[in-house]
Amino acid sequence: MATGFDSRVVEYDVRTDEMLVNMGPQHPSTHGVLRLVLRTDGEIVSEVTPHIGYLHRCAEKIGENLTPRQWIPYTDRMDYLAGMNMNLGWSLAVEKLMGLQLPDKARHLRVIIAELGRIASHLVGMGAYGLDLGTFSPFLYAFREREKILDLFEEVCGARLTYSYITPGGATADLPPGWIGRCEAFLNELVPIISDYHNLLTSNAIFIKRTCGIGVLSAEMAIDYGCSGPVLRGSGVDYDLRRDGEERYTEMYDGYSFEVIAERDGHYPKDHQYPKVPQDAVLGDCWHRFYVRMLEVMQAIDLLRQGFDRYSAATGDWGTPIKLTQKLPKGEAYLETEAPRGQMGFYLVSDGSSIPWRVRARSSSFCNLSVTHEICRGVPIADVPAIVGSLDIVMGEIDR
Amino acid sequence: MTDFTELSAVAMLPLGIVWHTVFFWVFAALTSGFAIAVVLEKNVVRMALYLIATLSATAALFMLAGAHFIGAMQIMIYVGGTLVLLIFGVMLTAQSAFVSMRTSGGEWVTGAILGGVLFAMLATNAISVKAWRTYYKEGTQVSVDAVETVAPIGLALVGIRTDARVESPSGPAAIQSGYLLPFEIISVHLLVVLIGAAYLARTKVQLPGRSA
Amino acid sequence: MRLNVILFFGKHPGAKRIVAEFINSLLSLSSDHALGYVVASLIHCVLLLHVIAVGALVFIWMERKVSGRIQDRLGPTRVGGRFGWLQTLADGLKLITKEDLMPGAADPLLFRLAPYLSFAASFTAFLALPFADGWAAQVLNVGAFFVLAVLGLEVFGVILAGYGSGSKWSLFGGMREAAQVVSYEVPLGLCVLVPVTVCGTLNLVTIGNMQAGLFTNWLIFQNPFMPIVFLAFFTCAMASVNRAPFDLAEAESELVAGFHTEYSGLRWSIFFMAEYGSMFVVSALAAILFFGAWHGPLPVFASISASPYLMHIANLAGCTNFILKTVIGVTVMIWIRWTLPRLRIDQVITMCWKYCVPIAAFCLVGTVAWEVTGLPWIGDMTPNRNPMGSVREHWAQDDPVASTSHSVVIAEGRRND
């Protein structure tokens, strides 16, 4: 008997065997080709080991052989649920390297597109999370609304998933005439539907039972693991790159009024019209992460409405895309933007030619997923999808 | 309202086969066949499956005898019990040694002796019941009326023996001797068994990090 | 040697007896000849098989349609005309043509047997289910008890499938199902006990007939505890037939497909037939025990049901009533499935032992107290009241000897020998 143990203290327990279970890479709720190796004792998971890389497409290596504009379609395929935001991140990083300044109109156009992309992405995140918890309908409701956003995007750039719309220097085209009106009409339609989602999920008793106090991620741990986006803010960290990021990014949102969605003293900004935080909820649990996303949809709607007026009033060009073979200045630049899933960073090193020497994509979901093994320790099997789902990962972005 | 008119019909095929007997033999064969299979099988789960089949066939025999209540009871309790057995069989004996059992020669002998003694006792008892030895001559009409088994059993459980009332005209005292006491004893006994089983299933584990 | 057919054909003068006598008269045999009864039994079995198969067909179609409407889409629209009502049949055909796979690690016997076991259990429960007054394959004196017992058997198929598939996900599913069903049998039984104590019989036909007349005679209006019991019963019933939010055995977001992960083609569809069959049975049980069985809200056919021939028309209407009520029950289950998230296994068990069992037990005690004190409730304040107690007490007070007559007669029969 090992020293330090009191031989009089004996715990009684049923003798059982441990079992290794592969969750994924083909599993309904791992959001793509994620493989989680679970060490389980009955229904209790004692250890989770994520294995990634099944969707690795060498995006960074490809980027070393393409010009920045040519690489934009590859950014689409990273977080394929928020392609616009990926385009934006990469474009801003290239612009940072080149020192480009954009006209006002392009700036507001980007805000509109980015926030609309955020809504589309969070809608999928919400619906898929419902699916992870075993309810199918919210998923289809979310897709119904997302389809309308995709329709709007299709009008803008002709594509529904991989847009390649925002490019270094602006965008490939201006918003079509009448688009703003249609977008506004859609938002008016969406707002009452959001409260339906709150009824179906956020304030549903079973949903609360399944998410409150589950997968609690403390603020310290979230920062330590480099979590970002709703995962970080769900842990109560008041940090949003749209407000706190680099100037090159925050100036895009100059003049827009918005509050970072993070809990302060038990309340979220403007939360009086949404469900109350349930009693059982612990800051940093699945419920909070979900709630932050839901509130960010409202925040994005608000930003969009501000953007419409500014865009219509703005003068100047919507931007001129840089040439396909534009020579890049020698140097290096790193820029992070607030993508729907967190801080998406792009880094490029240039040796003065038109093709970057090194391209790097810092993925938000990559860091968010790395926390899995910490918060999935000792939970029942059913909570593993609930926790991983609440991180809202996209494998395309993780594996790149 | 339910019509309680008695129905009296005779079940005999043109070929002289009595359906009741046919079904009896079918279910009796199933019962004993699966019982033997339980003994011969080595896999715990299959064993449980055969046990369920045996018990279900026994339930069918009860039903055939008109004891619907006992039949349903048999399914509910014994088959449900086997279910729990199955779960424990799989969960607590997941080690490969238990999933496929090997019986040693000594166990065979012990089992045979015990089983033989039990069988002998039951057989002797069964044969010694006089009423059961009688057989019906061809053409005898046996009329069986209402097969209401639930109500008398239910009444007897709370202390009213409807059958005893008929056979003992001595007075109310004899009527009131129901099954309440045996029922309670069995219940308490079962509770003890349950707690005992839960106790036995547990194992002592020395947990680290605890000090007195 | 002759023996009474009652022993295994039942004594109730139900539809089967009529069919049997008709067949016997066709074959110009005596009206109580066994052959007619055997043929009548087979006819009933075939009919019930069709009820379960066609029922599954319709319910799966309905599930797709209802879920489609709930989710703001159309569901199947093309196969078989406007409403896609042949979609399930097409699916069935597809399933039949699919390759029948069996994993290498599977236990061949258990793997093959499991779906049939599930289906057999579900089917057996139909045997005791009355569709109208006396319209049952076998009118059992212990009908309610029998249905519950047999429904509990369905779990075996699931466990054997879980174990026999040789897959860890299946095993998880099977074990969950076992834990869940074993737990929920307790509150389910308690809930059934409440209407049974009110009626004083386990015979489903008698229970149904007791609720004849105005809808206020339905057991749900019998006393204030009944609606609570009904809710508890419906919850437990959904849990025991594995419907969302209690479908933990197949929880697709956690266990891939749970116990039927490894099944394909026809075997897989048999599991589904069993599932929908069980849904039908528990909904039917709810209709019989709480909602007046085959009686409509108004006693329209009451006057003609006494006549020997018009009785069948009344029964037909009753059967329609009954199926309608059952389908409503199934629809509610579908509705719930497509609305609510799934519970976790520990929450399911908590729900059973900490909520359902105490509620059911409390209602049982409350109902007994209410009935003993004879307090009035909705049903008692309306005319055309059906005295519940009359049947309950008739064997105990009026003629306790009558119920034991069979033993006496057998004894006498033997003495005659």
Added chain:
Amino acid sequence: MSEKSLLQLLQSRFGNVVTGGDADAIDPWIQVEPQSLLNVCTYLRDDNKLRFDLLNCITGVDYFEPDAKKAAKSPWQPHTELVYHLSSIALKHTLVIKVVLPRWKNDQEGSLPEVDSVSSVWRTADWHEREVYDLSGIFFQGHPDLRRILCPEDWVGHPLRKDYQMPLEYHGIRGR
């Protein structure tokens, strides 16, 4: 705290450990000796005026020109750089640390250059270092679980090195 004063602070604190830096670059950076990376990082995280609590990204950049003709013209000697992007959530400032490593340890082809792991300072470095090890071929000493993360475990080579050759075949799958 402005970038310049930050650089000065670090240079005064660590002296010769900080071997270079550029405060006027697009992203101001400092270069740190590989041996003292762990010390510097711990200080950066713990110092009250700096509090770099978030490690954004670790990047391995391979400076090597496989084409001999072009290599003659290239302004640098072949080497590998590790770039650490740090930021502070509390104080909202950023910093870039560079560590210059030889392409191969002791110039022996095939033996990976080594540097201390910072996964004890920021746990997010755990996966990032695994990725750098996997793709850029840099060995992190003291890493708790240094395995390949994106490529399969039996993959040969480090794809983001400029001299990397795609294998002809991988488990029967054609590579080139």
